[in-house]
Amino acid sequence: xxxxxxxxxxxxxxxxxxxxxxxxxxxxxxxxxxxxxxxxxxxxxxxxxxxxxxxxxxxxxxxxxxxxxxxxxxxxxxxxxxxxxxxxxxxxxxxxxxxxxxxxxxxxxxxxxxxxxxxxxxx
Numbered sequence: 001x002x003x004x005x006x007x008x009x010x011x012x013x014x015x016x017x018x019x020x021x022x023x024x025x026x027x028x029x030x031x032x033x034x035x036x037x038x039x040x041x042x043x044x045x046x047x048x049x050x051x052x053x054x055x056x057x058x059x060x061x062x063x064x065x066x067x068x069x070x071x072x073x074x075x076x077x078x079x080x081x082x083x084x085x086x087x088x089x090x091x092x093x094x095x096x097x098x099x100x101x102x103x104x105x106x107x108x109x110x111x112x113x114x115x116x117x118x119x120x121x122x123x
Contacts, residue, residue, distance in 0.1 A: 035095055035112040037074045039067055042105045050074065050093075050110060060104030067108060079104055 008032035035050040041058035048054050054069040055077075063080035078088040079101045079122050086101035 004123070035067055035072070035110055038107075038109045038111055040107040040109075041065070057104050058104075060101070060106055062104045065101050065104050065106045067106070074108055074110065075099070075103060076108070079106070 015123040036051075037048050037050050039046040039048075039056055039058060042060050044058070046056055046058075048056075048069055050069065051088050052069050053071075056067040056069070058065045058067060060080075065079045065081075065086070068075055068077045073091045075091045076089065076099055079086050081101050081103040083103070086099055086104075086106065089099040092099055092108065092110055095110050098107065098109045100107045
């Protein structure tokens, strides 16, 4: 018995390959949404696009915490707290990352417009 490949067989194979390429690209492409950094302090709140170039002075009960936003990176530059954990957190760059200076009541959170990011835990 001889198997013959017909035109519809080739068409189905091409469609399946095309859909595989399309969905792979859609799942792994870089999100197009604009990420925003939300900075919360004692009774105050600031929101900036992550691509802004800003230095924000956030007052707190211990003094001022300095937050820098530069080239899609955000970090706590200085803080009056004793343990300096917020500074040791380092640079945050992606949606869902955060840094906090709990003694001085300062919180940084990166939000974005894309909610369907693929991460390692999904797969």
